[in-house]
Amino acid sequence: MYxxxxxxxxxxxxxxxxxxxQTERFLAGELPPEQFLPLRLQNGLYVQRLAPMLRINVPYxxxxxxxxxxLAHIARHYDxxxxxxxxxxxxxxxxxxxxxxxxxxxxxADVGMHGTQSSGNCIRNTTSxxxxxxxxxxxxxxxxxxxxxxxxxxxxxxFAFLPRxxxxxxxxxxxxxxxxxxxxxxxxxxxxxxxxxxFQVYVGGGLGRTPCIGSAIRDFLxxxxxxxxxxxxxxxxxxxxxxxxxxxxxxxxxVRALTPEVFAQKVEAEWQYLKDGYNKLTRxxxxxxxxxxxxxxxxxxxxxxxxxxxxxxxxESVAFGKWLQRNVREHKVPGYAAVTLSLKPTGVAxxxxxxxxxxxxxxxxxxxxxxxxxxxHEQNIVLADVKxxxxxxxxxxxxxxxxxxxxxxxxxxxxxxxxxDFCSLANAKSIPIAEAIQRxxxxxxxxxxxGDIDLNISGCMxxxxxxxxxxxxxLGVDKAGKEFYQVQLGGNASNDASLGDVLGPSFSAEDMxxxxxxxxxxxxxxxxxxxxxIDTYRRIGAAPxxxxxxxxxx
Amino acid sequence: MPxxxxxxxxxxNTWTLIAKPEGEAAAAEVPAGQVIIPVSVWLAQKETLQTxxxxxxxxxxDESAELIGAEANRFPVIGVNFPLFMDGRAFSSxxxxxERYGFTGELRAVGNFIRDQxxxxxxxxxxxxxFANPEINLDEAAKSLQDLQEYYQAAVDQxxxxxxxxx
Numbered sequence: 001m002y003x004x005x006x007x008x009x010x011x012x013x014x015x016x017x018x019x020x021x022q023t024e025r026f027l028a029g030e031l032p033p034e035q036f037l038p039l040r041l042q043n044g045l046y047v048q049r050l051a052p053m054l055r056i057n058v059p060y061x062x063x064x065x066x067x068x069x070x071l072a073h074i075a076r077h078y079d080x081x082x083x084x085x086x087x088x089x090x091x092x093x094x095x096x097x098x099x100x101x102x103x104x105x106x107x108x109a110d111v112g113m114h115g116t117q118s119s120g121n122c123i124r125n126t127t128s129x130x131x132x133x134x135x136x137x138x139x140x141x142x143x144x145x146x147x148x149x150x151x152x153x154x155x156x157x158x159f160a161f162l163p164r165x166x167x168x169x170x171x172x173x174x175x176x177x178x179x180x181x182x183x184x185x186x187x188x189x190x191x192x193x194x195x196x197x198x199f200q201v202y203v204g205g206g207l208g209r210t211p212c213i214g215s216a217i218r219d220f221l222x223x224x225x226x227x228x229x230x231x232x233x234x235x236x237x238x239x240x241x242x243x244x245x246x247x248x249x250x251x252x253x254x255v256r257a258l259t260p261e262v263f264a265q266k267v268e269a270e271w272q273y274l275k276d277g278y279n280k281l282t283r284x285x286x287x288x289x290x291x292x293x294x295x296x297x298x299x300x301x302x303x304x305x306x307x308x309x310x311x312x313x314x315x316e317s318v319a320f321g322k323w324l325q326r327n328v329r330e331h332k333v334p335g336y337a338a339v340t341l342s343l344k345p346t347g348v349a350x351x352x353x354x355x356x357x358x359x360x361x362x363x364x365x366x367x368x369x370x371x372x373x374x375x376x377h378e379q380n381i382v383l384a385d386v387k388x389x390x391x392x393x394x395x396x397x398x399x400x401x402x403x404x405x406x407x408x409x410x411x412x413x414x415x416x417x418x419x420x421d422f423c424s425l426a427n428a429k430s431i432p433i434a435e436a437i438q439r440x441x442x443x444x445x446x447x448x449x450x451g452d453i454d455l456n457i458s459g460c461m462x463x464x465x466x467x468x469x470x471x472x473x474x475l476g477v478d479k480a481g482k483e484f485y486q487v488q489l490g491g492n493a494s495n496d497a498s499l500g501d502v503l504g505p506s507f508s509a510e511d512m513x514x515x516x517x518x519x520x521x522x523x524x525x526x527x528x529x530x531x532x533x534i535d536t537y538r539r540i541g542a543a544p545x546x547x548x549x550x551x552x553x554x
Numbered sequence: 555m556p557x558x559x560x561x562x563x564x565x566x567n568t569w570t571l572i573a574k575p576e577g578e579a580a581a582a583e584v585p586a587g588q589v590i591i592p593v594s595v596w597l598a599q600k601e602t603l604q605t606x607x608x609x610x611x612x613x614x615x616d617e618s619a620e621l622i623g624a625e626a627n628r629f630p631v632i633g634v635n636f637p638l639f640m641d642g643r644a645f646s647s648x649x650x651x652x653e654r655y656g657f658t659g660e661l662r663a664v665g666n667f668i669r670d671q672x673x674x675x676x677x678x679x680x681x682x683x684x685f686a687n688p689e690i691n692l693d694e695a696a697k698s699l700q701d702l703q704e705y706y707q708a709a710v711d712q713x714x715x716x717x718x719x720x721x
Contacts, residue, residue, distance in 0.1 A: 018701040158645045
């Protein structure tokens with residue numbers, strides 16, 4: 001994991017001092033609220049429905065046990081004893097006191113954490129694959145490049161006042177687990193025929209009011225050109241992105257207005273001036289960054305023996321077997337596995353986690369996974385380097401702490417925004433809908449039989465819950481002051497990314513569990529052996545689903 | 555006389571900023587003395603204004619630095635305007651004037667920028683700050699130039715990114 005040096009620390013300390021001064025000026029009435037607004041946003045501080053909300057960056061999801069304990073301390077000391085894992089792999093606190101935020105940021109700086117650019121019209125936290133460095137299908141570990149992007153984008157003087165927020169995601173695996181095609185910039189790491197590292201560059205993807213799949217504007221960008229090319233894209237966007245209408249200000253609108261081809265030409269033209277400048281990455285810098293993400297001290301393990309032992313444990317404990325099936329993934333190192341701790345037990349807001357649970361996770365990370373964990377954009381937490389021989393013990397401890405719900409990837413592993421319970425933008429509640437659906441699908445064997453289903457819920461069209469790319473997406477809408485829910489089908493955030501189609505008229509909150517049940521029934525009645533929900537939908541289309549859901553009661 | 559921050563010091567502002575003309579740029583009157591005129595007026599009246607050495611130009615946020623381009627160094631001062639402080643196009647324009655067009659004179663932020671942007675503006679090559687708001691306390695504002703003193707990226711004031719300087 002990346003370790004801050006004296007430069008990183010001094011930059012962060014200067015930032016904390018700057019924000020403390022700005023907060024003091026605001027509280028003294030010297031800094032008008034409209035001027036304080038973008039400054040506080042760039043330090044992670046939103047004003048929400050009930051209280052401020054503070055968003056802390058977890059760069060590309062990597063976090064260590066010391067940092068997790070600090071998050072627990074902040075939850076306990078400054079907040080109401082819990083926090084929330086966001087779909088940008090960040091951590092959110094819902095109840096901080098504005099006057100204490102500089103102190104919180106100062107405490108976070110002690111462990112190399114911050115809220116820098118976690119909100120606002122600037123380059124946000126770069127996200128990545130939560131299994132980076134461990135996935136068997138990985139081509140190149142994306143994390144060194146994410147860290148290089150983190151440094152370049154932090155406090156970038158030219159791009160702190162962009163037309164709108166700006167999100168970058170990087171994946172280095174065959175299977176995209178970072179949803180790169182629905183980001184402002186998505187980077188897919190590739191090797192060329194000579195074995196050199198480069199990036200396929202997608203631009204102009206994104207969700208929200210105008211959902212778009214990104215356009216590939218470069219098939220192979222050599223790794224040393226990463227920053228100069230990003231700088232060219234951002235400059236074109238900063239100069240030509242629309243500023244007259246915030247709903248048309250994202251880069252996706254510019255890319256569509258110009259066409260991806262013309263946009264790419266403008267970027268290439270700009271890049272000609274930049275590509276051989278000082279931003280060109282050096283071999284030394286790439287190697288330095290890679291040096292922070294080397295393999296931990298793995299033991300040499302006989303994988304067959306370890307797996308046999310695990311299988312024996314699974315045959316004795318059905319519950320452990322289920323957890324293995326859903327929450328444990330293959331690892332590229334023999335004898336190891338990657339474990340997802342589910343933050344989606346029924347009845348808890350998806351992604352919520354208490355201070356004492358955070359401390360337990362820190363302890364588990366220390367005991368089982370080299371002191372490191374990862375946050376995921378599906379709002380769970382991963383321990384990525386666990387010995388198979390220790391899975392059973394880990395499972396018992398995770399179960400006792402409440403995050404061994406064996407539902408990863410299933411219909412109850414719901415991505416869900418905070419919705420109307422917390423967010424001032426929301427048109428409708430999301431969390432109670434998630435809970436009602438989880439209750440509808442309580443029978444685990446039945447849920448497993450359904451296989452992988454992404455069910456995503458957003459409380460408004462800003463799409464923080466990524467409803468457009470859920471196989472089943474739910475969008476909260478407001479109709480004459482009453483909350484309704486629109487259903488979309490066929491979205492997908494992975495390699496063959498697609499946006500969901502609206503099924504038809506929206507439903508009341510009470511109807512939602514039944515509606516989802518009917519959709520699942522249509523799938524079960526139509527699927528071929530082994531066919532996933534998304535594939536059945538793509539094959540048979542929306543008509544059978546519509547028919548069932550909107551059929552008149554008989 | 556109004557004051558501004560230049561090269562970190564508070565100095566007299568000896569230049570008069572001329573607003574955009576209501577009518578044709580070609581017909582706009584350009585007064586005598588040190589004036590910073592809209593780039594559109596310069597482009598329309600270049601023939602007659604060529605000989606004057608007491609003319610600067612200013613770019614609005616939607617006007618490209620390319621309009622000045624290679625001519626940049628014929629001006630002692632160029633202004634980049636902030637109609638709203640959230641409109642960040644001037645940051646790019648400033649860098650382009652310095653880095654692409656090699657402008658070495660006074661690069662002045664004008665309009666509604668705020669003191670909390672001073673550090674970033676300086677990094678983009680702006681060395682003078684003329685706030686539209688006459689109430690601003692310039693001594694206090696100038697302190698913000700010191701907010702951040704170490705940086706990751708290449709920019710005008712420090713062309714070497716940290717990765718080329720790290721020991």
